[in-house]
Ligand code: NAD
């Protein structure tokens with residue numbers, strides 16, 4: 001998952017979009033830790049912050065500026081985003097424009113959401129350990145039910161009709177399935193499971209069936225399987241150890257990755273990458289803006305911190321990425337945990353602790 005970068009190998013240009021709610025708390029903690037890791041590794045990060053989100057939208061109507069996509073391609077190696085969503089914007093239009101807009105317009109077709117249990121104390125599953133919960137969810141990120149094709153007829157009347165299309169292209173389905181197999185192959189992972197609902201979605205998901213059959217034939221060394229999404233979610237709870245790589249569509253991947261996050265300890269611990277291999281890509285924690293706990297310094301920043309680690313790995317800075325992961329491991333081991341994990345560390349205090357841990361342990 002590495003990128004051929006346009007800038008110098010020891011300097012990366014990172015766009016920061018904290019966004020809304022706890023995004024504004026977890027991203028500063030994440031930036032603090034990533035700066036510490038870069039400095040310890042003798043590298044340089046140039047960060048540029050963008051104030052896009054609900055406040056800005058409510059102030060002047062800005063969502064995603066028209067030159068943003070070109071600017072990211074030209075001036076940045078990666079984007080780190082917090083979360084989008086605010087009760088004052090019930091249409092969620094700013095989130096659709098900014099977050100979904102960047103996924104679509106930067107063509108970030110891989111949404112990589114690892115579900116990895118760091119410490120068995122934190123899974124809600126009885127008798128499960130670190131070796132049981134260690135899999136990747138690849139979510140198709142540019143198509144499906146998210147494309148916004150549809151509309152209303154007779155809106156607001158008793159006869160109203162609402163339609164939302166599930167758009168799937170052969171190219172789109174093929175590239176995410178192939179990515180999942182290539183990822184497994186590169187890491188010597190033995191199992192890829194595709195999930196859809198082709199027993200009911202007989203056009204759109206039949207395409208997934210046919211493409212999966214074709215692509216899996218190219219990877220005979222990998223054990224490929226299929227589970228309908230309803231069964232998949234049940235199986236994730238019943239026996240998560242059966243999965244190495246899961247690949248699925250946009251909406252099902254959204255749902256499966258929140259479940260996977262909780263199996264691995266909590267939504268606040270889960271990182272993700274929105275990736276187009278070789279191009280500027282966007283990294284964000286899996287969680288949202290969590291309005292109920294925003295501004296209280298209690299949100300878990302570990303998902304956002306691990307997201308910075310994923311970003312560094314993508315950019316080819318593996319030692320720095322490992323240093324970040326090691327710091328989170330150490331915090332969990334030493335009981336330096338936030339309320340979500342039963343502890344009392346604040347968001348800022350965890351940012352301080354993790355960044356000084358990285359500075360002390362160094363980057364190897
Ligand atoms: P959410 O992820 O914000 O919160 C779900 C639950 O998890 C809440 O109980 C919340 O308190 C908790 N939680 C989430 N992150 C946490 C953290 N880091 N530490 C501790 N607890 C945490 O999902 P939601 O409540 O469905 O959505 C809230 C808003 O966020 C909505 O506007 C939604 O559209 C948006 N959202 C945005 C993104 C994104 O930007 N990527 C993702 C999901 C939801």
Ligand code: IPM
Nearest residue numbers: 084085095099100254286288
């Ligand atoms: C996520 C979020 C988004 C999604 C929302 C905010 C549109 O839930 O990134 O998981 O559904 O993709």
Ligand code: MN
Nearest residue numbers: 254255258286
């Ligand atoms: Mn989600």
